[in-house]
Amino acid sequence: MHPRGNWAIIQGMSRTDEVVDGVRRMITGGELGPGDRLPVEKDLADRLGVSRGSLREGVRALTVLGVLDTRQGDGTYVTSLDPARLMSSLQFVVDLHGDTSARPFHAVRRVLETEAAGLAAHRITPAALEEARVVLEQAASTLAQDEIDHAAFIEADTAFHRIVADQGGNPVITALVEAIAGRTARERLWRGLHEEGAEARTQRDHEAVWRALATGDAEAARVRMAAHLLDVEETLPGPEATED
Amino acid sequence: MHPRGNWAIIQGMSRTDEVVDGVRRMITGGELGPGDRLPVEKDLADRLGVSRGSLREGVRALTVLGVLDTRQGDGTYVTSLDPARLMSSLQFVVDLHGDTSARPFHAVRRVLETEAAGLAAHRITPAALEEARVVLEQAASTLAQDEIDHAAFIEADTAFHRIVADQGGNPVITALVEAIAGRTARERLWRGLHEEGAEARTQRDHEAVWRALATGDAEAARVRMAAHLLDVEETLPGPEATED
DNA sequence: GGCCCCGGATTCATCGGAGGAATCGGTGCA
DNA sequence: TGCACCGATTCCTCCGATGAATCCGGGGCC
Numbered sequence: 001m002h003p004r005g006n007w008a009i010i011q012g013m014s015r016t017d018e019v020v021d022g023v024r025r026m027i028t029g030g031e032l033g034p035g036d037r038l039p040v041e042k043d044l045a046d047r048l049g050v051s052r053g054s055l056r057e058g059v060r061a062l063t064v065l066g067v068l069d070t071r072q073g074d075g076t077y078v079t080s081l082d083p084a085r086l087m088s089s090l091q092f093v094v095d096l097h098g099d100t101s102a103r104p105f106h107a108v109r110r111v112l113e114t115e116a117a118g119l120a121a122h123r124i125t126p127a128a129l130e131e132a133r134v135v136l137e138q139a140a141s142t143l144a145q146d147e148i149d150h151a152a153f154i155e156a157d158t159a160f161h162r163i164v165a166d167q168g169g170n171p172v173i174t175a176l177v178e179a180i181a182g183r184t185a186r187e188r189l190w191r192g193l194h195e196e197g198a199e200a201r202t203q204r205d206h207e208a209v210w211r212a213l214a215t216g217d218a219e220a221a222r223v224r225m226a227a228h229l230l231d232v233e234e235t236l237p238g239p240e241a242t243e244d
Numbered sequence: 245m246h247p248r249g250n251w252a253i254i255q256g257m258s259r260t261d262e263v264v265d266g267v268r269r270m271i272t273g274g275e276l277g278p279g280d281r282l283p284v285e286k287d288l289a290d291r292l293g294v295s296r297g298s299l300r301e302g303v304r305a306l307t308v309l310g311v312l313d314t315r316q317g318d319g320t321y322v323t324s325l326d327p328a329r330l331m332s333s334l335q336f337v338v339d340l341h342g343d344t345s346a347r348p349f350h351a352v353r354r355v356l357e358t359e360a361a362g363l364a365a366h367r368i369t370p371a372a373l374e375e376a377r378v379v380l381e382q383a384a385s386t387l388a389q390d391e392i393d394h395a396a397f398i399e400a401d402t403a404f405h406r407i408v409a410d411q412g413g414n415p416v417i418t419a420l421v422e423a424i425a426g427r428t429a430r431e432r433l434w435r436g437l438h439e440e441g442a443e444a445r446t447q448r449d450h451e452a453v454w455r456a457l458a459t460g461d462a463e464a465a466r467v468r469m470a471a472h473l474l475d476v477e478e479t480l481p482g483p484e485a486t487e488d
Numbered sequence: 489g490g491c492c493c494c495g496g497a498t499t500c501a502t503c504g505g506a507g508g509a510a511t512c513g514g515t516g517c518a
Numbered sequence: 519t520g521c522a523c524c525g526a527t528t529c530c531t532c533c534g535a536t537g538a539a540t541c542c543g544g545g546g547c548c
Binding site for chain 4: 040041042056070071072073074075076
């Protein structure tokens with residue numbers, strides 16, 4: 001069989017694209033699984049019929065996507081392929097968007113976190129519930145100061161939402177929320193919140209969500225989380241009509 | 245200023261990572277916008293303090309992510325940065341997952357499409373409504389055959405869901421649904437649906453969603469879409485407990 | 489004047505080779 | 519047994535050269 005002989009299916013495919021597609025096939029075909037090691041650059045390049053340079057471009061692209069992991073002096077490995085790992089690249093592209101397109105992203109965040117809150121009400125662990133309580137206490141003490149430590153409050157805000165999303169038990173939701181409401185996006189969000197008492201209202205909302213989780217009331221948890229994130233959403237710039 | 249002098253912040257960053265980060269800064273910093281052209285490889289490599297090879301690896305990675313677009317003989321450009329474009333890379337990683345992890349992905353799809361259906365009820369255009377009707381008619385005629393053309397039905401199924409998701413008006417939802425419930429994932433889905441009458445039930449569900457959209461009843465549209473996708477979800481393999 | 493063909497300049501695509509850096513594993517010594 | 523050393527392996531980075539695609543302007547033709 002000629003090196004690249006059986007893949008004239010799609011013309012206009014660059015060598016790098018062939019590398020990406022080749023590795024994808026090796027994974028979906030079962031030849032490679034999570035944690036497995038790839039052949040050395042030279043061998044894989046020969047097998048795919050490309051030069052080492054082109055091979056490296058493809059492998060590097062898959063590394064950025066979170067599919068592969070290269071270690072100098074060791075080798076190239078397939079990652080765990082966890083949703084969290086794969087979605088991490090999403091964070092990068094989300095952060096590229098300016099404040100103008102924040103609204104549709106936040107609408108997705110609201111829908112996903114609302115679902116996660118409902119799921120979490122039935123399955124949150126006592127440890128996580130306690131952890132969330134501690135976080136809310138710390139946030140409360142932050143607000144009690146004369147001069148509010150905004151950075152600390154954002155930190156607590158992030159921690160609370162992360163616990164809820166995580167306890168929803170759906171790793172895809174967790175990863176997507178992390179990507180959409182990650183560090184950059186969240187900082188941008190709070191920078192736009194100059195309303196008086198935004199922190200206090202957030203705190204009350206969070207406590208309401210927590211009580212719903214503590215009592216295992218899924219419907220209440222959904223409603224509280226949705227209301228909280230709708231409040232936030234209304235402070236965003238841009239067209240209003242994303243909600244009924 | 246030394247080429248790479250001011251970025252010793254994070255050690256252990258490869259040359260390629262510096263390229264990716266450098267281009268990201270150029271975009272977020274406003275130096276580059278959608279459609280803008282990047283400096284030629286040689287110049288950009290000099291500016292970022294890396295060789296042409298390393299630069300190409302970084303640029304290639306950003307191309308795969310949908311951020312850049314290179315054209316031989318022309319130049320390298322920043323893409324539109326549309327959510328649809330940026331999320332296309334997500335489809336690739338979603339397709340890497342086997343049937344086992346289909347359930348959490350489908351749960352996300354259900355939540356997002358349900359939201360989209362609710363939004364679409366208020367803002368769907370007459371043209372889109374008509375287009376959806378035609379699609380459903382075609383699907384119905386497919387089912388009327390003695391030997392069902394499964395490929396054609398899947399095609400109609402895809403088209404219907406795409407119209408609804410698109411008419412929700414949130415490009416992020418549209419892009420995410422496209423990535424999660426794209427071609428590969430959908431084929432895998434229907435391959436597992438061997439129940440008798442699955443197509444007929446799907447058709448009835450779709451028609452119910454359509455009626456809700458036609459009457460502008462957002463709540464009905466949400467309920468119908470959620471019920472439809474929950475039906476599908478129950479046929480998936482894996483742990484059950486993703487719903488209350 | 490308007491149109492078409494064509495050749496040079498520009499730019500990305502691909503290749504091959506070389507040396508450096510990090511890791512791993514075996515060897516010899518205390 | 520425990521440890522330091524060293525060679526082999528592997529990825530990382532750079533450099534130079536050639537090919538391919540595109541763009542652009544000149545020149546000829548109608």
